[in-house]
Amino acid sequence: MTKRIGVIFATASALAALIAAGPSQAETKLSFLIDNSPDTVAAADALVAAYEKKAPDVSIDIEQRPGGGEGDNxxxxxxxxxxxxxxxxxxxxSLMQAIKPGRTLVDLSNLSSQANVNESFKAVVRADGKVYGVPFGTAQGGGIFYNRKIYQELGLSVPKTWAEFMANNEKVKAAGKVAIAQTYRDTWTSQLFVLADYYNLNAAVPNFAEDYTNNKIKYATTPAAMKGFEHLKEVHDAGLMNEDFGAASYDDGLRMVATGEAAHYPMLTFAIGALKQDYSDNLNDVGFFAQPGDDASKNGLTVWMPAAAYIPTGSKHIDEAKKFVDFVGSVEGCKIMMATNTVQGPSLVNGCPLPADVPPSVKDMLPYFETKGLTTPALEFSSPIKGPSLEQITVEVGSGIRQPADAAALYDDDVRKQAKQLGIPNW
Structure with missing residues (x-):
């Protein structure tokens, strides 16, 4: 009897302690998968920290993945x-289209933040009339970063044609410096001479995107489309690259152009964020220009839209995830990213203007956007088809292993397989 009374007393005491403590605070734990580039990590950390202050009942764990083909897989x-x-x-x-958004992603059309998101961005995250993402960053350009100190030291001018660019490279090489940093350890970085040349391709063949999507035109049979592969070979054969181009990483390329180890680095301007994070003392030493073509009077910029934040249909916390993504796409979220990473191009959120103190590489980019006709979206935003093996093919051409004509034909076959997998008509 005494034992039974003791048990009852202990139970009552425990219950009283729980009542005194009050109900425990409900907490939702979200997971957030990002790529592992330094600028992305910094922006994600800042967004999560700000959101957790606004929503103390939510905690968000950030996971990282590699970029390029490995990340796609x-x-x-x-x-x-x-x-x-x-x-x-x-x-x-196109890569969003490849993951079949109607089946795998949550419709985000009705988020309040979408009212301020630029239509040009919505167009590249839309399928079947539904918007599936919000922008993570600003618009970007694809082209060539250059070291302004080297240009000043050697008396070089920003090139408007490919011939002028190659002449600059020869002068840099003659001065005993690396003309072009290439970083094929991170295979995705090898694609820039092909992808950033799309403004020039579109100027030469204005219907290329439509005919390419409809299987009416090929890289291997279109001279203007072959140029990017030919540029890779030309740069390799001229001995303009760093000796360790096969082992060098994306971060090595940024370091080289920022510190003056190399005069040029072909890259997307999203790298401005990483430059600020890792080489802030050299940020003002880096300029940017569009990849030159054959005609100086038609010098323009190939434009990329940033990555987007998405919610998979398999999430167990869709409502809470929507609230976080709505914050990412908001004016407040945009300003947090700008303050963290500098800007990488024009803002895609109305009410989130560029700060006055943008670095030279951004100032170099803005004239293209301010003049009608000097920008065009990259092919992957004008067509749903992008072959997944391009980065391996461009590494081979840039390393002197494969000839441009063979590479273009191989890429055409890669595109054919992707188009069939996506169910694109006429393939």
């Missing part, structure tokens, strides 16, 4: 197996 595998995080970052445009 991780995204596709996790979506296919139902193991995707509650929110994830991924490309907009």
């Amino acid at each position: 991780i995204i596709k595998t996790r979506l296919a197996t139902g193991e995707m995080s509650d929110v994830f970052l991924y490309n907009s445009g």
Whole structure:
């Protein structure tokens, strides 16, 4: 009897302690998958910290993945197996189309933040009339970063044609410096001479995107489309690259152009964020220009849209994930990213203007956007088709292993397989 009374007393005491403590605070834990580039990590950390202050009942764990083809495979595998995080970052445009958004992604059309998102961005995250993402960053240009100190030291001018660019490279080489940093350890970086040449391709063949999508035109049979592959070979054969181009990483390329180890680095301007994070003392030493073509009077910029934040249909916390993604796409979220990473191009959120103190590489880019006809979206935003093996093919051409004509034909076959997988008509 005494033992029974003791048990009752202990139980009552425990219950009283729980009542005194009050109800425990409910907490939702979200997972957020991002790529591992320094600028992305910094922006994600800042957004999560700000959101957790606004919503103390929510905690967000950031996961990282590699970029390039390896990262693409991780995204596709996790979506296919139902193991995707509650929110994830991924490309907009053709690569979003490739993950079958109508089946794998949550419709975000009705988020309040969408009212301020530029239509040009919505167009590249839309499928079947539904908007599936919000922008993670600003618009970007694809072209060539250059070291302003080297240009000043050697008396070089920003080139408007490919011939002028190659002449600059020869002068840099003659001065005993690396003319062009290439970083094929991170295979995705090898694609720039092909992809950033699209403004020039579109100027020469204005119907290329439509005919390419409809299987009426090929890279291997279109001289203007072959130019990017030919540029890779030309740069390799001229001995203009760093000796360790096969082992060098994206971060090595940024360091080289920022510190003056190399005069040029072909890259997207999203790298401005990483330059600020890792080489802030050299940020003002880096300029930018569009990849030159054959005609100085038609010098313009190929434009990329940033990655987007998406929610997979398999998330167990869709309502809370929507609130976080709405914050990412908001004016406040845009300003947080700008303050963290500097800007990488024009803002895609109305009410989130560029700060006055943008670095030279951004100032170099703005005239292209301010003059009608001097920008065109990259092919992956004008067509749903982008072959997944391009980065391996461009590494081979840039390393002297494969000839441009063979590479273009191989890429055409890669595109054919992708188009069939996506169910594109006429393939």
